[in-house]
Amino acid sequence: MPKINQSYKLKSLLLLLIISFSCKEAPDTTAVHPFDQLSEEEKRNPENALLGIKVNESLEASLFASEPMITNPTNIDIDHKGRVWVCEAYNYRPDITGNETKGEGDRILILEDSNGDGKADKSTVFYQDPELNAPLGIWVMGNQAIVSQSPYVWLLTDTDGDDKADKKEVIFQGIGGEQHDHGMHAFVFGPDGKFYFNFGNSGGTIQDKNGQTLKDATGMPIDAGNYKEGLVFRCNTDFSGIEVLGQNFRNNYEVAVDSYGTMWQSDNDDDGNKGVRINYVMEYGNFGYKDEMTGAGWRANRTNKEKEIPLQHWHLNDPGVVPNLLQTGAGSPTGMVVYEGNALPEAFHNQMIHTDAGPNVVRAYPVEKDGAGYKASIINLMEGDKDQWFRPSDVCVAPDGSLMVSDWYDPGVGGHQVGDLNRGRIYRISAPEIPYEIPEMDIRSLNGAVEALLNPNLSMRYQAWKNLKAMGHDARPALEKIFYEHANPRFKARAFWLLAKMDKKYIQEAIRHPNPDIRISGLRAARQENLDLIPYLETLVHDSDAQVRREVAIALRGMNSQKAPELWATLAMQHDGEDRWYLEALGIGASGQWDRFYTAWVEKSGADISSKKNQDIVWRSRTVKAIPHLASLASEPSQPIENRLRYFRAFDFNPDKEGKSAALVKMLEQQLRQESQEESQQINKLVLTHLDPEYLDRSPAVRSVLTNTLNESAGTESYLELVQKFGVRSENPRLLQMALEESDNNLGKSAATLLLRQGGLESVKEVLYSGEDDKIHSMFSVLRGIGSGESLDLLEEMTFDTSLPLSVRKEATAAIGGSYGGEDRILVLLETGKLPDNLIPSAVTGVSRAWRKSVRAEAATYLDASAGEENPLPPMKELLAMEGSVEKGLEVFKNNCAVCHQVGDMGMDFGPKLSEIGSKLSKEAQFISILHPDAGISFGYEGYLIQMNDGSSLGGIVASQTETDIDLKLPGGSTVPIKTSEIKSMQQMENSMMPAGLEKTMSTQELVDLVSYLMSLKKQS
Missing domain, CATH: 2.30.30.100 (SH3 type barrels.)
Structure with missing residues (x-):
């Protein structure tokens, strides 16, 4: 018997070795993933939560909390005790979803692991109220929490230490619509002792607790009239001194700030356009969601438009737009943090960690410096490769250096959609086999506060900052030791920001520091302290580091010193012609002072525009003084047309209307004899595109070129744009022809719309009453979707004209219902009984594809009952x-x-x-x-x-x-x-x-x- 067992064991071992070897050589691709073997119901159970999620091989993920303890977490924060605070959103958009709601309102929860097993076992309701409906942001600071829920930002305070808020104050209000995903997002604490926050493009404005619109540092109201779309803000911890730090985002969800004061965030595109992006937020930058000058959307036609939609989306070819750090494709980006701990593997140190609920992923974006800007790559931490209900909504750093990730857990995300109200998870990410242990420290003591300042958890750092600042002189030696001796430059920066508040001498020492990031922090601190910047800028204007010079350029913004133009020109002379980040920093610095700064640059450069670096300065400038140079570059015959498009586009951003129009007219008058005929036509079209329409009556050359250009471009979209821009009524016959020939596409509809706008109704009627069936059918096709009053009146007139053939009347009747206003008109005709019986089916058919179900249903009641009931769908x-x-x-x-x-x-x-x-x-x-x-x-x-x-x-x-x-x-x-x-x-x-x-x-x-x-x-x- 023993021999048989031994033989069996040897054979089994041999078989296992063979299987192991063969698996390495040829993996079994037919194996079924454990998650796929589960039923739909089993897949949703918390015990299977990690089966459908792929975790980075260097990390370990565990389930910290799940339903029924929490549901629908939108945002989280972790306090200095390691407790996770959660914004729940059970009552999310019931007006749209039709879902049930809790009358008592949503909750702010505190989750705690009280027995040290790495899982939350204690839940406390910090706050619940009917007014709390789907909050999107929370920042915790001891016994207080800032909660963001458009149109409000609230300060909730626990005054008696029972972990329940008993005081609620309005901090800000008037921000966007109620329960809007593109409204106010979370606050974070910066290393400079200030709060940073943002709102998306439904924010619009921001008011104080009394309903007064807040003003920026220059005294300008912060509203949609002065700032575009999504904004990034900074303010003092008492909520005074608000600043706008960046604008023209779409839905910038959460700003993250590193120890040097550099800001990072994600931004969502218009859904489905693969344009989701990650931004380094250059202070005072325009980030290009809408046209800077007109507010037009990215789909609008423009010269030098980017070739790919993800790039078009952000107007990246326009002067004055800060470039994107990284574009990540499609998604629904949400929370972000800068990880400045060391508990995770080195690849994640000092990097952004980001949740994107759309593609079910938690990512890191390792960043490298690239000139005055940065470049980044992507590393996934968690990915719902099997479980597409995994919807990571936020990520925070715990005091032990691990990460907590909240999971909305739902079949869909965004767009005011929610498919599940009863689930939600929080995961902990750490290095393998590292338990969740919160470091113990007395933050009220000097040593404890210093240790807490170096902690990767923001709430811990906030407590440390507050206590160390209150200690004042007593804290200096410990902070100086970090600033002067510590090997970690980010720790140095944290100590520096506190020291700078105590004595300005530390700013001077930071300015001269060998580490460029510390020099940048020093200059930023000097700006915040409203010091005389000129001595610092003179020290740094020739800095070897392009990022330091970038900050010098930004610091010149709004500076009235007589030395400012010379400093800016010195910086401009160091542009290499390749670094767009640097160029945009120059543009930010020159804002409002282009005449002075450009003049100084011309004197220093000799107005030599033969080099790419100097051509960039001309392209980015906003002054009449640059117009001759801009015109010269736009009309340079030695350059192909595609290289000159950027200069024509730059005319749109020059504030001198008369000067740029005169320069453009001069191009036409010269007729560009050195151009080939084809190039001349292209140039003429470009000039007309950027010329003010009033010059049509002021210049024979413009009229002549416009006539020729319209002849050359007839039948195209650009032809329609020129006719519309200059209001050329003499083109109505050609518009009519175009409407008929292109009746099956958008060009025909656009031509017909323009024709009616330019008084062409009679010519349209001539076609419809011509008796020529093909032309009549084509005209009905283009009129169907226009919906203007005169087009609907004409169609209705034909409907009741008994002199026309019945087939024509039927087509006219159906065409009425092809627009929103036409749908309503059809219903009125049906309700009043005016339509003869033989036209009712045509009327109902005309609205059969209406997007309003009520229209389709009401119209259908005027037909005979259908043959039978429709088969109901099976359950989900x-x-x-x-x-x-x-x-x-x-x-x-x-x-x-x-x-x-x-x-x-x-x-x-x-x-x-x-x-x-x-x-x-x-x-x-x-x-x-x-x-x-x-x-x-x-x-x-x-x-x-x-x-x-x-x-x-x-x-x-x-x-x-x-x-x-x-x-x-x-x-x-x-x-x-x-x-x-x-x-x-x-x-x-x-x-x-x-x-x-x-x-x-x-x-x-x-x-x-x-x-x-x-x-x-x-x-x-």
């Missing part, structure tokens, strides 16, 4: 279990969805692009989005109802909006230009513009096939 559980065909789903998409959505180049550009929707939404969320479109309206794709002065109404998505013009996108992808002067009122629609009931146009299997196709649309690695 059965839908999820059904197998679908990607290939068949593609055909369903083409037939039902491509009219409003794009995948790659397929489909129409109206709703959100879906090229990577499978990476963003889970299978269940895909079904929810189709069955309940109102539950997930993507920001930037809300519908607007516009009432015109002529009594008509239009409905669509605002693609671009300036003070004078709106481009309204209509279903099908066409765009209608509208003058704001023609608008009576404009109101956002409550419902999605995606038609409800879309699933009723297909079978259950086709719906499942469609979702299978959508799930296949994933980000390409």
Whole structure:
């Protein structure tokens, strides 16, 4: 028996070795992942939470807390005791989702691991109130917490030490709409002893507790009239001294600040455009979401437009836009922190850690210096490669150096959508086998406070800062020891910021420090202390480090010293022609003083614009003094046209209207004889594009060139733009021809819209009453979606004109319902019984694709009852279990969805692009989005109802909006230009513009096939 056992063991060992060897040689790709073996219900259980998440091989993740202890965590913070504070959002957008709510309001929880096993076992409700509805930010400081929930920021205080807030104060208010994801976000504590925070592009303005609009450091009100879109702020810890540090973001979710005072954050694109970005926030920079001068959206046509949409999205070719550090594709970026601990592996030291709920990932972005800016790469920490319900919403550093990650845990994310109200998780990330242990220190003592200042946890550092500052002179020796002797430069910087508040001599020593990051901190501190900066700038203006010189340039902003122009010119002479970060810092420094600064640069450079570095200065400048140089570069025949586009675009940013127009006219008058005919035509078109329209009546050359250019470009989009810009009514016959020839696309609709605007109604009527069927059909096609009062009046007139053939009247009737205002008109005609019976089916057909379900339903009641009841869909559980065909789903998409959505180049550009929707939404969320479109309206794709002065109404998505013009996108992808002067009122629609009931146009299997196709649309690695 023993021999048999021994033999069996040897054979078993040999077999295991063979299997092990063969696995290494040829991995079994057919193995089923444990998560895939679970049922849908089992996949959602907390005990299986980590099975569907891929964790970086150098890290270990564990579940710290889950439902039912918490649900729907939007934001977290960790206090100096290692407790996790959680913002819950159970009551998230019930007005849109239709979900139940808790009448007692949402909660702020404190989660604690009281027995040291690495899991939360104690939960305390710090605050709950009916007014608390889906807060998006929390910052904890001892017995107080700052909670951000648009339109408010509250200070909650526990006055008696029972871990329950018993005092609530309004700090700021008037910020965006209630419960808006693009509103106010979390506060963080900076190394300079100030608070940093931001809001997204629905913020608009910020008011104090009394409802007064706050003003920036220059006395300018902080509102949408003075600042664009999302903003980044800094203020004192008593909430005074607010500053705007950056603008023109879309939904910059959470700002993170390192020990040198450098700011980092993420920003979300218009959904589906693969333009999510990571920013180094250069102080006072414009970050390009909207056109700086007009406020137009990124889709608007412009000279030198970037070739790819993710770059177009941020106007990166425009002078005055700070470049992006990194673009990460599609996503829904949320919380961020700078990890300055050493408990994680070295790859993560001093790097941004970021949560992106869209692609289900927690990432680090290792940063390297790159000239005056930075470059970055990506390392994943956690990735929901199997479980797409993993929706990381925030990340914070605990006192022991580990990370805590909150998980919204939901089939979808963003767009006011929520599919699950009862789940939520928090994970701890650490090096392998490192328990959760909070360091014990007496923060009230000098040694304890110094130790806490060096801790990676922000709340710990806040407590240390407050106590050390209060100690004053007694704390200096300990802080000096860190500043002068410690090997870690970030620790040096933290000590320096405190020392700088005690004695200005430390600023001088920082300015002369061998570490450039300390020199930068020194200059930033000098600015905050309102010191005379000139001696410091004179010391640093020739610094060997481009990032230090970048800070010198920024420090010149608003400086009236007589020495400032010379200092700026000295900096400008050191531009290498390649460093866009450096160039934009120069632009920030010269803001408001371009005449003085540019003059000094011309004197120093000799106005030599033959080099790329000097051409950059001309391109970035904003002064009449640069116009001759700009015109020379724009008309330089030795350069190909594509190299000169940037200079034509630069004319748009020059504030001298007369000077730039005169220079452009001069180009036309010279006729650019040195150009080839083709290049001359291109140049003429560019000049006209950037010329003020009033010069048409002032210059024969402009009129002549415009006529020639219109002849050369007839039938194109640029032709329409020029006709609209200069209001050329003599082009109406050609517009009519274009409308007919291009009736099946957007060019035809745009031509017809412009024709009517320019008094061409009679020529349209001539076509419709011509008796030529082909032309009549084409004209109905282009009139269908216009929706102006005169177009609808004409269509209605034809509907009731009994002298016309019935077929024409039917087509006219159907065409009425092709616009928002037309839908309402059809309902009135049906309700009043004015339509003859033989036209009612055409009227109902005309609104059968209306996005308002109520319109479709009401119109349908005027037809005979349908043959039978529609088959109800099976419950969600059965839908999820059904197998679908990607290939068949593609055909369903083409037939039902491509009219409003794009995948790659397929489909129409109206709703959100879906090229990577499978990476963003889970299978269940895909079904929810189709069955309940109102539950997930993507920001930037809300519908607007516009009432015109002529009594008509239009409905669509605002693609671009300036003070004078709106481009309204209509279903099908066409765009209608509208003058704001023609608008009576404009109101956002409550419902999605995606038609409800879309699933009723297909079978259950086709719906499942469609979702299978959508799930296949994933980000390409």
